[in-house]
Amino acid sequence: MIQDRSPSSKRSRRDDAPTHLQSTSAHSFPPRLEIPSGHQTTTHRIPATPLTSTTLLCAMKVTSNVQFSTHAFPAQAWLGFGVNMTTVRSPSDMAAVAKATLKHRRLVEINLPHTHQVIDGVSYAVPSNCSIALASGEGLSSTLYSHLRLKNRPPPDDSPRSTSVIVQLVDFAASICKDTLRAHLAKLQPFDATNESVISAYHAFFKTVGSHVVTGCTYASPASLQDAPALTLMDIWTALSTSPDCALRERSADMQRAFASLARRTHRTPCRLVINTDWAELVLLSPGARIVPGAGAPPDTSFSATTVKCGVELSYNFLQNRVVDFDILNDGTPVNVQMSRGFDGTDKGNHNGRCSVNIFGHQYDHDKYQDNAWNTASFYQCAVNPVADG
DSSP: OOOOOSGGGGSOHHHHSOSOOOOSSTTOSSOOOOOOTTSOEEEEEOOOOTTOTTEEOOEEEEESSOOOOOEEOGGGGTTTEEEOGGGOSOTTOHHHHHHTEEEEEESBOOOSSEEEEEETTEEEEEETTEEEEEEEGGGSOHHHHHHHHHHSOOOTTOSTTSEEEEEEEOSHHHHBOHHHHHHHHTTOOOOOTTOHHHHHHHHHHHHHTOSEEEEEEEESSGGGTTSOOEEEEEEHHHHHHTOSOHHHHTTHHHHHHHHHHHHTOOEEEEEEEEEEESEEEEEEOSTTOEEEEOSSOOTTEEEOSSEEEEEOTTOOOOEEEEEEEEEEEESSSOEEEEEEEOSOSSSTTOOOOEEEEEETTEEEEEOSOOSSTTOEEEEEEEOOOSSOOO
16 A cells, blocks of 8 residues: 555544545435545446446445445345355246245355445445445336345335446456355256266256356345345356366256256146036146146046136035046146035035045145135145156
8 A cells, every 4th residue: 555655644544534424415326425535546447337227337436544434335245155046936936036046055156355345335345356336216126026026125205216226247357156066066967867876966056056146136126125126147057168177067957957857847747626516616726837737537527727717606516536637747846726516515505515636645625615616725835746857
């Protein structure tokens, strides 16, 4: 650091310190800082982020030799950690992505030294390999903006044009945790989709290390940095391919093939609907799950991708123990179902009708009267076959 020998440098550091650090308006970014004489200042230009074409470049004042009451940078709670996207049904489900983030180890280092940057009147210690930029809300995707508006405090003017804060990792390749990744990759054979033990090993890798890396965070406004951000991810095979380490680059293709194989694997769960009334219908409520008809269904049975129906309402054609077999295909997560049925069982007016469904050995009985139009009962988080098809 260059030592300042000017006369002003002999004054007390306490006398030189700024009396306040605040923005000129409630949500200006960055605020104007009064830098005392005798202290070195540099201007750091934040690079553009590719997330939106409306990104505004910001010139930040970074000061040295000034004492700040500095807070930890909130994005550090997310940046650089792995995410197991094999468990996430849709990348647009921000809550599921956050839940799948693996915070026990970083895959990308957060670099020191930090720089002091003031956002919405608060000074933060921002890692040197992080960039900060602003973007108007109109430049964000509808899914991302919707998530920010629902999960965070609303922007000051409650408008889609309000300013969002975008934080991204820069100099990504130089910051990859090479030793951590080499140690875990050394345990893996080349990917083979026909070898169950190899598939299990890659599944364990994604579960403990991650299939993707958090490389960015977007906040609804400068005032919302303490709220949950929307996350920007990079797949791990792209991250490996950018590494200067040859051993990491060579495993990039294996990671991509393994993820593609695991992400599309289907769990087939055998089910049986048993009916003791004149009609019954089962509806599959879980997105992404579908019904496949089984063999030997009664003639008055109909199927769709999400429903099984047997019998006719108000037919009073009471048949006992009619059986309809079918399979549920999904990604292995528990499913939600609804069953509707006739009121009567053996005779008109006796209200002893019932039906049940067996899902992978677990039976769910609909044998109580429901005070609604179709006598409908709901069953949630029904376990399915934990083993995927090969």
